[in-house]
Amino acid sequence: EQHLPQGYNLRPLEKEDFSRGYLQTLETLTSVGDVDQEHFNDIVDYWKSQPKTYKNMVITDYESQVVAVGSLIVETKLIHSCAKVGHIEDIAVRPDQQGKKLGLYLIRQLIELAKEEGCYKAILDCDPKNEGFYVKCGMSRAGLEMEYRF
Amino acid sequence: EQHLPQGYNLRPLEKEDFSRGYLQTLETLTSVGDVDQEHFNDIVDYWKSQPKTYKNMVITDYESQVVAVGSLIVETKLIHSCAKVGHIEDIAVRPDQQGKKLGLYLIRQLIELAKEEGCYKAILDCDPKNEGFYVKCGMSRAGLEMEYRF
Numbered sequence: 663e664q665h666l667p668q669g670y671n672l673r674p675l676e677k678e679d680f681s682r683g684y685l686q687t688l689e690t691l692t693s694v695g696d697v698d699q700e701h702f703n704d705i706v707d708y709w710k711s712q713p714k715t716y717k718n719m720v721i722t723d724y725e726s727q728v729v730a731v732g733s734l735i736v737e738t739k740l741i742h743s744c745a746k747v748g749h750i751e752d753i754a755v756r757p758d759q760q761g762k763k764l765g766l767y768l769i770r771q772l773i774e775l776a777k778e779e780g781c782y783k784a785i786l787d788c789d790p791k792n793e794g795f796y797v798k799c800g801m802s803r804a805g806l807e808m809e810y811r812f
Numbered sequence: 813e814q815h816l817p818q819g820y821n822l823r824p825l826e827k828e829d830f831s832r833g834y835l836q837t838l839e840t841l842t843s844v845g846d847v848d849q850e851h852f853n854d855i856v857d858y859w860k861s862q863p864k865t866y867k868n869m870v871i872t873d874y875e876s877q878v879v880a881v882g883s884l885i886v887e888t889k890l891i892h893s894c895a896k897v898g899h900i901e902d903i904a905v906r907p908d909q910q911g912k913k914l915g916l917y918l919i920r921q922l923i924e925l926a927k928e929e930g931c932y933k934a935i936l937d938c939d940p941k942n943e944g945f946y947v948k949c950g951m952s953r954a955g956l957e958m959e960y961r962f
């Protein structure tokens with residue numbers, strides 16, 4: 663059983679996380695670009711309008727700052743008797759928080775959430791250099807990610 | 813420029829596709845299980861209630877039978893200035909329709925749809941043995957798919 667450090671919490675994303683470092687944390691994954699509070703609110707509103715699909719989580723520290731972020735996108739399918747798949751997306755941990763196993767905790771909780779939502783599997787795409795980390799989270803290699811960029 | 817054979821059409825999924833071989837076509841990808849017309853309608857209704865997220869397409873032949881299926885799931889993100897990603901899912905072509913390049917046409921159209929929806933990329937997960945096919949569709953390898961099965 664995995665635990666968070668004292669004073670740390672995992673909870674759903676809130677609009678107030680804009681001023682608690684949400685985007686700065688996300689920026690450690692990839693380019694976030696120009697997103698002001700208004701854009702941020704629009705996206706959070708959109709996500710909250712589809713609560714069965716979008717589940718966006720944050721880990722905060724003892725000062726309520728966002729130190730890790732991650733999302734679960736629940737996709738409803740016809741295959742496997744109308745089953746669901748959980749897509750784990752946009753995982754980021756603030757670099758100065760390494761060594762606290764926040765990423766491991768977050769992934770395990772997102773997998774647990776996918777299970778609670780009735781998914782038959784949880785999947786994600788990653789750089790081959792991160793395979794070892796995801797294996798530590800209990801996942802295994804399933805296939806290749808192919809892309810077309812515009 | 814790619815074309816469909818005479819009398820073939822690409823269009824959005826309809827409930828009537830239940831009796832036109834939708835599930836039999838999908839079955840060539842993976843196990844579909846026990847899905848009756850009522851279950852099918854429920855899922856189609858659910859997809860149609862989220863039209864910005866779920867785009868489910870079929871190719872029909874000159875007898876209006878479903879010969880290929882594929883879906884685009886549009887995910888709204890915060891990264892890249894609130895960009896979208898198109899997830900290409902559940903691609904299947906009826907085995908007796910091989911050689912007509914239906915799969916190639918379908919993938920290209922789903923990529924085009926992702927572009928029209930404003931996605932910055934279209935991605936999919938596949939078995940390594942299908943990499944060559946997706947490269948022919950203009951895609952390239954981006955990463956690994958990791959999974960956790962319940």
Ligand SMILES: CC(=O)N[C@@H]1[C@@H](O)[C@H](O)[C@@H](COP(=O)(O)O)O[C@@H]1O
Nearest residue numbers: 692693750751752753786787788789
């Ligand atoms: C498990 C995880 O966090 N995977 C992320 C994915 O969710 C994210 O959307 C993408 C952005 O990369 P990009 O900026 O190169 O498109 O990177 C990784 O694949």
Ligand SMILES: CC(=O)N[C@@H]1[C@@H](O)[C@H](O)[C@@H](COP(=O)(O)O)O[C@@H]1O
Nearest residue numbers: 842843900901902903936937938939
């Ligand atoms: C491009 C494409 O069609 N990829 C499919 C994916 O969409 C589908 O959901 C999965 C089902 O496999 P499963 O039955 O082993 O979970 O197979 C492939 O990865």
